[in-house]
Amino acid sequence: MQLLSAQGWRHDGTGVFYRWCQESCHAPQLYGGGVIKAFDVKCVDRPCGDITMRFDVLNAKGEVIDQLVFNEAGLQGETRRFLIESQKPEAASMELSEFSARAKV
Known part of the structure; x- marks a missing residue:
């Protein structure tokens, strides 16, 4: 857990970690x-x-102009x-405004 925190991962306290991608990210360019x-x-x-x-x-002034919501599923041991x-x-x-991961274990 300390290694993941040192790499910039945040966690929700239940074994699920999340962050903005920092290395080897090749997001497409928008024109x-x-x-x-x-x-x-990371689960x-x-x-x-x-x-x-x-x-x-956010716009260039830092004002919220839209909100995007994603609902997805993830398995143990995978990075999405x-x-x-x-x-x-x-x-x-x-910017991330909410994150939760709920599973039946």
Whole structure:
């Protein structure tokens, strides 16, 4: 767990870790405006189960202009990479506003 924390992973306290992708990320480039980023989820000690992620899309002033919600599933021992994309021309960045992973174990 300390190694993952040193690598920039955050955790939800139940064995599921998440972060914006930091190495070897090759997210596609958007032309004509918008933003796309890669987000990783690692299910270490248990299955991820039902993953819910909410991202705020921000403009250049840091104002929320949109919100993206993802509902996915994950298994134990896997690392999932998600491409989080907003094609709004005024989108400049994104930030995670909610993360949860619920599983029946």
